[in-house]
Amino acid sequence: xxxxxYVSPEQLMKDRADFARKGIGRGRSVVVLAYDDGIAFATExxxxxxxxxxxxxxRIAFAAVGKYNEFENLRVAGVRYADLRGYSYDRTDVTARGxxxxxxxxxxxxxxxxxxxxxxxxxxxxVGATPAxxxxxxxxxxxxxxxxxxxxxxxxxxxxxxSRLREGWEPGMDLAAVLRLAVRTLGAVSTDGSxxxxxxxxxxxxxGLEVAVLDRRRTRRAFRRWQGDALAxxxxxDD
Amino acid sequence: xxxxxxxxxxRLPDAFLRPGSSSFVDFLGEHAPALLPGNRPTGLTxxxxxxxxxxxxIVALTFGDDEHGRGVVMAxxxxxxxxxxxxxxxxxxxxxxDDHSAVGIAGSAGIALELVRLFQxxxxxxxxxxxxxxxxDGKANRLAAIIRGNLxxxxxxxxxVPLFGGFDxxxxxxxxxxxxxxxxxxxxxxxxxxxxxSVFARGSLKKRWRQGLDADAAVAVAVExxxxxxxxxxxxxxxxxxxxxxxVVATVTADGYRRVPDDALxxxxxxxxxxxxxxxxxx
Numbered sequence: 001x002x003x004x005x006y007v008s009p010e011q012l013m014k015d016r017a018d019f020a021r022k023g024i025g026r027g028r029s030v031v032v033l034a035y036d037d038g039i040a041f042a043t044e045x046x047x048x049x050x051x052x053x054x055x056x057x058x059r060i061a062f063a064a065v066g067k068y069n070e071f072e073n074l075r076v077a078g079v080r081y082a083d084l085r086g087y088s089y090d091r092t093d094v095t096a097r098g099x100x101x102x103x104x105x106x107x108x109x110x111x112x113x114x115x116x117x118x119x120x121x122x123x124x125x126x127v128g129a130t131p132a133x134x135x136x137x138x139x140x141x142x143x144x145x146x147x148x149x150x151x152x153x154x155x156x157x158x159x160x161x162x163s164r165l166r167e168g169w170e171p172g173m174d175l176a177a178v179l180r181l182a183v184r185t186l187g188a189v190s191t192d193g194s195x196x197x198x199x200x201x202x203x204x205x206x207x208g209l210e211v212a213v214l215d216r217r218r219t220r221r222a223f224r225r226w227q228g229d230a231l232a233x234x235x236x237x238d239d
Numbered sequence: 240x241x242x243x244x245x246x247x248x249x250r251l252p253d254a255f256l257r258p259g260s261s262s263f264v265d266f267l268g269e270h271a272p273a274l275l276p277g278n279r280p281t282g283l284t285x286x287x288x289x290x291x292x293x294x295x296x297i298v299a300l301t302f303g304d305d306e307h308g309r310g311v312v313m314a315x316x317x318x319x320x321x322x323x324x325x326x327x328x329x330x331x332x333x334x335x336x337d338d339h340s341a342v343g344i345a346g347s348a349g350i351a352l353e354l355v356r357l358f359q360x361x362x363x364x365x366x367x368x369x370x371x372x373x374x375x376d377g378k379a380n381r382l383a384a385i386i387r388g389n390l391x392x393x394x395x396x397x398x399x400v401p402l403f404g405g406f407d408x409x410x411x412x413x414x415x416x417x418x419x420x421x422x423x424x425x426x427x428x429x430x431x432x433x434x435x436x437s438v439f440a441r442g443s444l445k446k447r448w449r450q451g452l453d454a455d456a457a458v459a460v461a462v463e464x465x466x467x468x469x470x471x472x473x474x475x476x477x478x479x480x481x482x483x484x485x486x487v488v489a490t491v492t493a494d495g496y497r498r499v500p501d502d503a504l505x506x507x508x509x510x511x512x513x514x515x516x517x518x519x520x521x522x
Contacts, residue, residue, distance in 0.1 A: 054370070079364065081255055087267075106251045
């Protein structure tokens with residue numbers, strides 16, 4: 001009988017984390033930014049059908065990077081979780097915190113017990129009545145949760161892009177301003193994966209972007225996609 | 240791992256993560272069947288219809304022409320009865336099913352309101368999971384499936400009979416669908432009515448409906464049909480001019496679902512009452 005090689009728990013977890021990080025780092029980044037009337041999501045995604053950003057519930061949205069089949073599964077589970085909860089209690093009882101907890105437990109269990117961790121990173125965002133009530137949760141492949149404020153970047157080169165956003169973002173910006181900042185930040189990643197210098201960013205056409213917002217002024221379902229001419233006009237700006 | 244151990248650990252149960260249907264009703268049927276009204280054993284041996292409030296008349300009609308756009312109007316009175324008592328004088332029975340459709344309910348009020356909530360969620364759930372809306376026929380079929388699921392309760396006297404209308408974005412026209420308690424779905428043309436006062440409302444609609452009505456005229460026809468139903472059916476409530484309670488009236492056009500505001504309805508009702516008060520008037 002073969003004895004399995006001894007692998008220390010530290011090494012095992014590190015190997016899994018490296019594996020997951022590598023998978024996530026390959027994908028294009030998603031940026032999530034708060035603005036005065038809500039929360040904006042943007043990513044470079046030429047597909048009109050395979051979304052990385054989507055609606056979960058009235059005031060809650062979901063964004064993900066990593067393996068599509070894995071985060072799509074989590075997204076559908078989130079919609080089912082929210083709809084079932086809202087149906088058995090009340091629509092106001094569905095919260096981003098509850099959903100983030102359920103995701104964290106799921107990711108954490110898979111990370112420690114299954115043969116392969118999920119190669120995904122998620123943001124669960126909920127828009128509140130005022131900017132102070134907005135909630136942004138960032139969830140990692142190992143189930144760790146971070147309560148973020150203002151903005152989040154996920155995916156490849158997240159660290160470099162985060163530092164760029166930190167310079168450009170401030171509370172109370174309007175939608176057009178945060179989207180222009182988001183697109184400039186996404187454009188900083190060149191096609192070969194290197195980071196372009198400030199002012200040398202790639203132009204990403206509106207057709208190559210996936211943009212959505214949670215707009216706090218909308219009455220029930222706050223989620224709205226921006227695409228086509230409306231998005232191009234917003235990005236061009238009239239100022 | 241079973242669903243219960245998943246729930247106690249706080250993670251999403253396996254059923255949530257299983258790829259499958261985009262239907263919320265199907266998901267409930269597998270994961271939490273007790274939440275579906277039709278699966279609830281009542282233990283009743285006799286009819287329960289006198290124990291639960293009953294919602295009454297709904298009318299709906301199509302309007303418009305190619306030039307000004309088409310749509311449907313749906314209206315419901317505000318009365319719920321329990322035997323010969325008035326259980327509620329301000330119940331609402333017409334709802335937006337989604338952005339481009341409306342559903343009105345007659346029958347056992349409690350079950351009907353639950354089915355409407357389920358139907359609204361069914362459409363929203365599909366839209367979120369698939370990223371696109373169901374076709375109007377698809378929506379009408381989902382409602383048929385939900386009504387069919389309620390058949391066990393219908394057999395005990397807790398029947399729900401909806402009326403469904405919406406704007407068909409593919410055909411650019413308003414369409415109406417009626418149902419029976421077994422989930423039979425029938426497309427109606429021009430106008431239709433369900434509930435206890437429907438016989439009288441239908442008579443009124445036949446005389447007042449015309450091809451090419453505009454939205455305002457169609458709203459007036461709907462309100463007048465309810466007025467006629469309330470005239471002859473004790474379970475249908477007429478417009479309450481003392482408490483200023485008006486029927487719920489909604490229009491669905493290419494622009495979406497819109498509820499007609501109370502002050503507009505007050506004017507419509509005033510006009511109908513004024514017409515009928517005249518000596519020698521037809522009613």
